[in-house]
Amino acid sequence: PYKGVYIIPEQVYYDGANYQVTAIADSAFFQSKATEVQVPNTVTTIGECAFAYATDLANITLPLHLKDVSKMLLAGTNVVNVAVPEGVKTIGWGAFQSCPMLHTMLLPSTTKRIDAYGYNNCHNLFEIYCAAPTAPEASGWAIFIGLSGIDVIVPDDDAVAKYAANAVWGDESTFTLYPSEEVSISMTGEVEKYNDHYMRFALGNNLAYKIYKGDELIALTAADFYYVPITAEGAEYYIVPTNMMNDAEATKVVIAPSAVKNVTDDLDLPTVYGRDGSIYIHGNTHGEMVTVFDMYGRLCFRRATNGDEVITLDRGIYVVLVGNHPTKVRL
Missing domain, CATH: 2.60.40 (Immunoglobulin-like)
Structure with missing residues (x-):
């Protein structure tokens, strides 16, 4: 039943009561027609195969408080760039297996382990930004088998030495290691009205973005767009490009519902x-x-x-x- 852009709500109404959404079930979006999915920060657990083989899926925003990346989470999708939030320790079995368009992976400092088949058959994987100071365990079968030419960017020269000494990450036929450098990117702060309830920021550029509402971090995403609700009083946001280790200058975006372009002016009345x-x-x-x-x-x-x-x-x-x-x- 899921298709197109799907913004999962923080609450759902059922049988006379509102319930907070805290988990996404196993196979919830399996083989769906969703193209973009934005998961709210109320969610801490996403089940196995939740988005697997949703072949139209190109963009996803994971919740800030996600505990782990589950087995086959995004296997067989067409995601291009994925940022995993701080706190996640494990990339599950086959989590990104057979993602033919996967280009950039951004992993947090908390990453400890990548399970078997994690990136198997991801032949367009070009770069991994990994903020973990010590090389994550990647001893399972076929995690990066057959892949080559992947740049791995880690926190500093000390981390480069540690990764180079690791049997997997030090394989020069697969990886080239680099220390993280300053992130310098200019953003236009472009925002457009998506529908009567959401506006969206245009992102992109093979990086992750920290998005703040005022002083509060509300998202980490590598998707092309991020959707924010329209409120009567408007809101002030800051968009910070990041490679998980270094941040660029923030771009301030002030949203007033009457001041943005509506991309759905031809929306028919229900x-x-x-x-x-x-x-x-x-x-x-x-x-x-x-x-x-x-x-x-x-x-x-x-x-x-x-x-x-x-x-x-x-x-x-x-x-x-x-x-x-x-x-x-x-x-």
């Missing part, structure tokens, strides 16, 4: 109607917040939609908000 005890919502509604109130103003349903919705409720009169568009429905 169709909302009631029939046979259910509310039906059709149209280009992906990412829109759907909220349903009864005639007394009580909240009956609320969640971001990934497309068409069917909401089953008791007989009565309801007000359905799809984004900012209200519709009165009788069941």
Whole structure:
């Protein structure tokens, strides 16, 4: 059911209550048609094969508090650049196996181990930025087998010496080791309105980006875009290019909903109607917040939609908000 850009919400509404999203199930997006996925920071666990063989998937933002990269997490996808957040210790079995477009991998200082088949068959892997001062264990089978010409950038000259002494990382037929250098990149701070609920920053450049809302770090991503919610008061963000070891100068972006380009001006209004005890919502509604109130103003349903919705409720009169568009429905 997942397709296109999918921004996983921090909360979901179910059976009369809101629940915080803390985990993504095994195979949740397996073979889906998602092209971009942004996982919220409420998530700490992502199951095995969660995005495996979603062959349209090119961009992903992992949550800041992720514990580990699970088995076959992104195997068989078309991700290009991936940043793994601080705190992750293990890259699981086959996590990035057979990712034909994978170009740049950015690993945190906490990285301790890469399991078997971790990067097997990633023949376009060009560079690995690894902030770990000591070479991660990579003794499993076929982690980098058949790969060559990979630049590995590590914290400093001492780290280069430690990696060079490691049987795997010191293999000059596969890797060339370099100490990290200053990151210098200019950003335009380009931002555009994606839909009625989100705006997005244009990123790219085969680097990672730390994104702050005020003083709070809200994301680490190597995706081409990062999506932020539209708020009535606007918000101030800072975008910091990073290679996980050195940061570039921050670019300040102030978002005011009326001051940005809308890339979906031709968005059709949704169709909302009631029939046979259910509310039906059709149209280009992906990412829109759907909220349903009864005639007394009580909240009956609320969640971001990934497309068409069917909401089953008791007989009565309801007000359905799809984004900012209200519709009165009788069941």
